[in-house]
Amino acid sequence: MAYVNNNKLECLLFFLFASSYVLGDTFVCGRKIENMKNNVLVKRKGTIKTIEGEDGDIIDCVDIYQQPAFDHPLLKNHTIQMKPSSISGGVKMNSSQAELIQDWHKNGQCPKGTIPIRREQQDEHPHGRGVKWIPRRTQLNQSINNDNHNEFATVDIEGGTFYGGRAILNVWNPVVYSNGDFSLAQIWVTAGPDKEVNTVEAGWKVDYPDRKTRLFIFWTGDGYKSKGCYNLECPGFVQINHKFALGSPIKPVSRYSAQQFEIGITIYKRKRNWWLHVQDQILGYWPGSIFHYLASTATRIVWGGEVYNTNPNGHHTRTQMGSGHFGNEGYGKASYFRNIEYMDNYSGKFIYVQVRSLHAYATRPFCYNVEVANNTVGGFGTHFYFGGPGYSTLCAV
Template sequence: MANIVNNKLQCLMLFLLTFSYVLSDRFVDGRRIGTTKLVKPKGTIKTIEGKDGEIIDCVHLYQQPAFDHPLLKNHTIQMEPSSIPSDLKANSSPVKLIQGWHKCGQCPEATIPILRVPKNQHLPALRHLKRSRTQLKQSLDSDDGDNLSDHEYAVAYFGGGGNFLGSHATINVWKPTVEGSGEMSIGQIWLVNGPEQEINTLEAGWRSDNYQKTGCENLDCPGFVQTNKNFAIGSALDFSVYGSKQVDIGVAIYKSKDSWWLKVNDQEIGYWPISIYKYLKNGAARLDYGGEIYNAKAGGRHTKTQMGSGHFPSEGYGKAGYFRHIQYMDSTGSYKDVEPGKLGKDAAKPSCYDIQIQSDKSSGTNFYFGGPGYSADKCP
């Protein structure tokens, strides 16, 4: 299908274990529903129907999908981190985590909200990506026919052998146009460790998509333990308007004792127990920030799927997508600004999607990223 799809913006929490040392391929793939309609999840105590068509099921804490993970069979939930970084900058604009469904009800204590796909939609058949961004680039350069080469990105990266205990960025939220079935556009942070063939990642940010074939995300894979009863992962967020209102969210992932915690703006959402990882037990070796799209090459040309705002970084504030206040947590547990000179950049196809790194006092180390995708002369 080559028609432009006007998709709802969603908050994305990706959970990718990019090698089967932790879980078998069959298990990592999550719940393969295909075209089967979603049913009410087990442990549902209350169901809330939002005015925008979203259905939220309030599921008992100990019956959430996390506990389908074989390593979490006897896990005791941590309701809050053992320690919370006090120097994490809160520079995101005031986007409330109270989402639209709250107008129709709230989840009780000891439950978490889980977004159910409406009856006229189907859960994508998800699969597990087994390659890092470096391997995707190699595949792209080799043109070996592997469809993973159709993933394109414009990212900044930091580290390479370091030991980072956390990552943070204030991410500009947009609703980019996505073309055709199976495509997506994301803006997120990555924490990475492990050799190329066994790589582990933690990823969080936003997504606009009609995607059907990328790895485990949101609560579709067991392993992420949600503790927040007010935030439904995957539920729609507000987004920026070109040349006008700008919306961003502060996204952080940090290590606290034996877990990696996800924080959005000023609220802890939940955590990944380190027991489910092989290479992220002690820290991350590299931190990535930026955008990624999937190019289905409909009609033999490059996709019209946009990245970021759909405009190039040169257009600047209010028009291009941005990442601000890019920070890392060092081995002492303190957050520090990434120095601009130490932040590398990588764009798979700069004529389609690009990135520009800069720094200033008000927004710290930052960059603009994105682009429109297809054009006959620059991005055929």
């Protein structure tokens, strides 16, 4: 990096800043500052150790009691729960699927008593707030002609009292076409009217221009306006796991007509908190105190995919959803959710119940569609396929 500047004071200040950063951090791999220009350069409060992943991600191991959650005004005196009052368990995976691989583990581990926090890049989630909630199925005809850039291919259950939901989904790396686009697959657990909806969400996501498949969570307490964020970008989610870094890449990913790689996601209520499991690991929880409607139970659970369509060059984006193939192509070719269940309370006993009837919804079926499976695939339980390629002669606007 070259700097042409005759002002000695400015040069001195820059030198002091760079030196203090390099000497004061536990960043041990010697990467130069200019190679990290897209990352947040400031070490997080409470950092005990810093690890650089092979993919360039920087992970701060932060004292669990100094994590961002406790900057929330409602969590100032919050006592961390290290596990739910009774553990309902995450999705049980096959032995070959038991571990979710995050590359930063190759260069170190965060010690117990800390949590790994990835240094987010600036403007990494340009549509993190202000996005529109999923249109109701009764709004299907109107949604096609409005200015909503969010495209969905989902199934849901609603109108009941739900204490959580879970599923296993295969992981892909869809092509994300243009600046501002993203593609994701996730579970939404929600309550409240659309304009004030409370939601906790988890899944995998690919953004442009990063184009890596990353584990993520999201929450909002006011209909995606000002309360809420991705991962640990704002106070809210309390992480207790020292192995999983939210926002880090997921590897490996599925391949068309080849081996399918999966993750299991479980979100459920215990007392006032909404707990998150990935595979069979407890990651942490959203305290019920940061919500109004979700302080009680959920009234709607959604599983499926979403694409943000920037309408490049005046036509629908070419950004893929899922595998980039339509749901009717089925196993090994389309993206899927399987073993779809919700949590119910029978006389004080919490149990998982297989969803018997799924309501399918797609904003533009010629772009991305949903296929609820009628056939029985061994061990798949209730399941569906979804996705699509985006722009085509049938999916133009």
